[in-house]
Amino acid sequence: MDEKIHLDLQDFSEEQFMESFLKEIQSEEAVFILGIFLALALVVLTVVFFGNFWGSSKARNAVLLLGLCDSGKTLLFTRLLLGKFVRTQTSITESSATYKSKDDRGGSWTLIDVPGHESLRVQIVEKHKAVARAVVFVVDSSIFQKDVRDVAEFLYSILTDNIVAKNAPTLVVACNKQDISMAKSAKLIQQQLEKEMNTLRLTRSAALSSQDGAVGGSVYLGKKGKDFEFSQLPNRVEFIECSARGSKDDGGADIDAIEKCLAKL
Amino acid sequence: MLDFFSIFSKGGIVLWCFQGAGVSESFTGPVNALIRSVILQERSGNNSFTHNALSLKYKLDNEFELVFVVGFQKILTLTYVDKFIDDVQLHFRDRYKNELEQRGALKFLLNNFEFGDDFHRLLREAEVSSKAKAPASMRNFNESEKSKKTVKSMIETKDGDKSKEQGGKKSKNAKKEGEKCKRLSIKQITKANGNEGLTQEEIIERNRAKFISKHKISVVLYSKSPKPQKPKGKVNRVWDMSGKSIGELDYSGTNGNNSSDAQNQDPDATAEPFLHLNLLHLQLIWNVHSVWFLCRAKKGGFGGMFGMLKGLVGSKNLTQEDMEPVLEKMRDHLIAKNVAAEISSQLCNSVAKKLEGKVMGTFTTVASTVKQALQDSLVQILQPKRRVDILRDVLEARSQRKPFVITFCGVNGVGKSTNLAKISYWLIENGFTVLIAACDTFRAGAVEQLRTHQRRLNSLHPLEKHGGQPAVQLFEKGYGKDAAGIAMEAIAFARNQVFDVVLIDTAGRMQDNGPLMTALAKLIAVNTPDLVLFVGEALVGNEAVDQLVKFNQALADHSKTDKPRLIDGIVLTKFDTIDDKVGAAISMTYITGQPIVFVGTGQTYSDLRSLNARAVVSALMKA
Numbered sequence: 091m092d093e094k095i096h097l098d099l100q101d102f103s104e105e106q107f108m109e110s111f112l113k114e115i116q117s118e119e120a121v122f123i124l125g126i127f128l129a130l131a132l133v134v135l136t137v138v139f140f141g142n143f144w145g146s147s148k149a150r151n152a153v154l155l156l157g158l159c160d161s162g163k164t165l166l167f168t169r170l171l172l173g174k175f176v177r178t179q180t181s182i183t184e185s186s187a188t189y190k191s192k193d194d195r196g197g198s199w200t201l202i203d204v205p206g207h208e209s210l211r212v213q214i215v216e217k218h219k220a221v222a223r224a225v226v227f228v229v230d231s232s233i234f235q236k237d238v239r240d241v242a243e244f245l246y247s248i249l250t251d252n253i254v255a256k257n258a259p260t261l262v263v264a265c266n267k268q269d270i271s272m273a274k275s276a277k278l279i280q281q282q283l284e285k286e287m288n289t290l291r292l293t294r295s296a297a298l299s300s301q302d303g304a305v306g307g308s309v310y311l312g313k314k315g316k317d318f319e320f321s322q323l324p325n326r327v328e329f330i331e332c333s334a335r336g337s338k339d340d341g342g343a344d345i346d347a348i349e350k351c352l353a354k355l
Numbered sequence: 356m357l358d359f360f361s362i363f364s365k366g367g368i369v370l371w372c373f374q375g376a377g378v379s380e381s382f383t384g385p386v387n388a389l390i391r392s393v394i395l396q397e398r399s400g401n402n403s404f405t406h407n408a409l410s411l412k413y414k415l416d417n418e419f420e421l422v423f424v425v426g427f428q429k430i431l432t433l434t435y436v437d438k439f440i441d442d443v444q445l446h447f448r449d450r451y452k453n454e455l456e457q458r459g460a461l462k463f464l465l466n467n468f469e470f471g472d473d474f475h476r477l478l479r480e481a482e483v484s485s486k487a488k489a490p491a492s493m494r495n496f497n498e499s500e501k502s503k504k505t506v507k508s509m510i511e512t513k514d515g516d517k518s519k520e521q522g523g524k525k526s527k528n529a530k531k532e533g534e535k536c537k538r539l540s541i542k543q544i545t546k547a548n549g550n551e552g553l554t555q556e557e558i559i560e561r562n563r564a565k566f567i568s569k570h571k572i573s574v575v576l577y578s579k580s581p582k583p584q585k586p587k588g589k590v591n592r593v594w595d596m597s598g599k600s601i602g603e604l605d606y607s608g609t610n611g612n613n614s615s616d617a618q619n620q621d622p623d624a625t626a627e628p629f630l631h632l633n634l635l636h637l638q639l640i641w642n643v644h645s646v647w648f649l650c651r652a653k654k655g656g657f658g659g660m661f662g663m664l665k666g667l668v669g670s671k672n673l674t675q676e677d678m679e680p681v682l683e684k685m686r687d688h689l690i691a692k693n694v695a696a697e698i699s700s701q702l703c704n705s706v707a708k709k710l711e712g713k714v715m716g717t718f719t720t721v722a723s724t725v726k727q728a729l730q731d732s733l734v735q736i737l738q739p740k741r742r743v744d745i746l747r748d749v750l751e752a753r754s755q756r757k758p759f760v761i762t763f764c765g766v767n768g769v770g771k772s773t774n775l776a777k778i779s780y781w782l783i784e785n786g787f788t789v790l791i792a793a794c795d796t797f798r799a800g801a802v803e804q805l806r807t808h809q810r811r812l813n814s815l816h817p818l819e820k821h822g823g824q825p826a827v828q829l830f831e832k833g834y835g836k837d838a839a840g841i842a843m844e845a846i847a848f849a850r851n852q853v854f855d856v857v858l859i860d861t862a863g864r865m866q867d868n869g870p871l872m873t874a875l876a877k878l879i880a881v882n883t884p885d886l887v888l889f890v891g892e893a894l895v896g897n898e899a900v901d902q903l904v905k906f907n908q909a910l911a912d913h914s915k916t917d918k919p920r921l922i923d924g925i926v927l928t929k930f931d932t933i934d935d936k937v938g939a940a941i942s943m944t945y946i947t948g949q950p951i952v953f954v955g956t957g958q959t960y961s962d963l964r965s966l967n968a969r970a971v972v973s974a975l976m977k978a
Contacts (some may be wrong), residue, residue, distance in 0.1 A: 160387075164367040172464050179383065180390045181367030183420065187461050203366065207391065209738040213731065239751075243742050293746035296785045298953070300967035 150223040152200045157228035159206040162266040165334040167203040181205035184214050191353040219253050224260040231265040231273035242286035250309040260326045262351050269333040276329040288318040358426045365420040370468045385409050386424050397705040397732045414440045417713040419455040435485040442477050673713050681725045692975050694938030695897045698945050730976055737968035739950030758849040760857045765890035767863030770928035775858050776808040780960040783816050783826040787855035792845035793831035794838040795862040802831045839878040866905035876913030879920055890926045891943055893933050899942045922947055928955035937971050
């Protein structure tokens with residue numbers, strides 16, 4: 091009997107509690123609900139803000155070192171990072187490291203050295219092309235005449251890639267190996283490349299479509315009807331001369347021009 | 356003796372190198388050739404390679420992304436090189452473990468890898484060990500076993516068992532004595548021979564006593580050596596009512612009626628030690644397990660549970676045994692997709708070599724890592740190793756005022772003539788003039804077939820577009836003539852009449868047919884075409900390997916120059932007839948290393964495509 095009464099009392103007190111709670115809410119209704127909405131809005135804003143911030147910081151802070159085999163990319167990579175000379179072999183995998191430009195103003199970038207071998211370069215460029223802020227295309231100036239078609243084809247395939255064309259990264263064509271006496275100048279290389287790219291525009295657009303119906307890179311470089319020139323591209327293009335090895339093996343390399351370019355990014 | 360030894364990272368930075376005395380030329384060239392032809396073409400199954408006069412052996416370290424290469428003269432046969440490379444690798448890893456475990460490419464540049472002293476020491480040890488194995492010297496007569504036997508024991512008589520036994524026991528005795536002290540003295544021989552006087556039982560007793568005293572085995576088990584009776588052996592289990600009664604089949608202790616017979620056979624004396632053994636066994640198992648747990652925990656770095664969890668989640672090294680089942684499955688999968696059998700196994704071996712010792716990321720399984728690596732290597736194989744742009748090359752030839760010559764070769768019935776017509780259609784569409792040379796002077800109707808194609812193509816492309824000249828012309832000299840001669844005349848004609856491209860159609864021939872292969876090789880060697888295309892159908896399976904190898908062999912053998920013209924490209928035909936089984940593409944590119952230039956996907960003029968490596972590999976890896 092006692093227990094029963096005790097229970098009843100308990101029920102009664104709970105009811106009262108609920109009622110009083112509801113009353114309280116109704117009294118402070120406006121402020122309470124307003125508070126909730128404000129909090130939700132703040133949360134949404136923060137999420138959106140951080141999403142954008144992260145997105146932008148993730149994107150495009152990489153500098154890709156591209157080029158044919160034996161053009162001097164790995165040595166250039168070492169010179170830019172540490173300034174010292176190392177012996178190199180053909181790269182099998184890509185190397186990446188953080189590069190801080192010598193000026194205080196310049197930011198820091200991720201420098202990625204992509205192997206030049208034909209069977210590797212396509213896959214590795216696929217992986218990193220979305221985050222490329224700049225492309226340093228290294229050209230071997232001493233054997234350029236022989237390789238002009240291969241160089242142009244590689245450059246063309248990079249520039250007509252959909253993602254690269256959309257992002258329009260800065261293009262720096264580094265005419266390497268200037269220490270060899272037969273090296274061509276940057277101006278000559280630019281002219282030859284323009285001529286070659288002109289021809290490639292024709293032949294590559296007439297190329298066969300691939301077997302599942304996809305047509306590669308429908309980007310048209312430059313202006314229709316006029317000869318191709320690098321100035322017609324939306325990207326910022328610069329041709330500079332450099333020598334990763336330097337005139338003596340231990341001497342300083344002549345890469346100041348590249349460093350200035352990178353600092354300007 | 357070694358010409359050079361080089362340790363470099365997979366990113367291309369040389370960490371340490373050694374150049375043998377008297378070697379003047381740099382080793383960069385041979386090592387680059389090794390990388391290009393072996394590692395990048397997924398042929399890393401066997402780890403040696405020859406380049407001119409040098410023989411190169413290499414080893415990949417996948418955990419720290421290093422490559423170890425040693426080079427020596429081909430004529431020397433150095434036996435210690437394999438083991439030497441392994442030793443150097445282990446030594447280098449142990450010594451520079453801290454530096455190599457840092458992340459990023461800077462670790463290779465910032466640290467100084469001074470390995471010279473260790474290297475020379477290891478080299479000296481290896482050279483010494485290879486010389487140290489002197490041949491075993493022959494034993495002299497006294498030490499041989501023959502001297503221990505008596506003449507009598509070696510005589511075979513009809514009832515010679517007894518005498519043999521006696522002799523046998525004597526020799527056993529003598530041998531035991533000989534084992535104790537390594538030389539057999541004459542005294543002991545006479546002692547052994549003195550046994551002849553005793554009776555057989557006495558001899559047995561004496562031997563047994565000696566045996567026990569020498570080996571000190573617990574006598575308990577051996578005291579009952581004359582066993583009263585041998586156990587009966589296996590008794591056939593009788594199934595009453597074919598075993599349908601469950602009650603009868605229950606052989607547990609409580610229901611011991613049927614089993615009591617069997618159990619009574621075992622002597623009681625052995626039951627106790629058996630039990631004792633069981634307990635011992637259990638205790639041993641428990642000890643082993645606890646020790647194993649502790650070891651694993653210690654390896655993990657933290658104590659107890661954390662160590663084991665770490666081993667489950669990440670940072671585990673891949674070993675050959677881990678990868679073996681996955682690779683087996685992958686090999687069968689590739690073979691099911693029409694990749695040639697030996698190429699599948701070579702590919703899987705190469706992937707295993709590339710992944711051995713690699714540290715897996717978190718939450719990745721062995722299967723996914725292996726599949727990803729296999730996919731990457733397949734895409735790598737299908738990527739062309741040189742620039743493939745026929746139109747650009749034709750323009751180049753046009754600017755040099757000579758025709759661009761393409762030759763089509765292959766076995767019977769793969770689609771050479773059909774695809775030749777498709778390619779000429781494509782070239783005409785792009786504004787070039789084409790001359791078709793009918794060098795198939797054997798097959799009935801071959802020339803007429805090409806003439807029909809020529810007429811059709813000309814009607815599709817009116818004359819005005821090509822400056823009044825017909826777009827396609829056929830150069831033929833009928834049947835039965837020499838194909839090489841016709842080709843030469845066709846090229847001269849094209850040069851005179853300023854044609855852009857010459858397409859040479861040859862007769863289909865089996866790769867085993869000696870005279871025909873010689874004729875083809877002669878055609879190619881004499882006319883030096885700009886492009887030699889091998890036409891292969893996508894339906895072919897293991898035959899593709901044989902065809903390509905023999906064709907290349909024939910072209911290399913019958914060419915007079917030291918740089919023979921081999922197959923430059925592949926035309927893969929009848930691609931529309933296979934759905935997923937695209938393995939022939941892999942087989943052909945793997946064998947030759949040349950790209951697939953055209954893909955034929957049907958029987959009309961517009962059914963010509965280029966290869967999309969990614970699409971082919973995804974079709975190949977699809978379950």
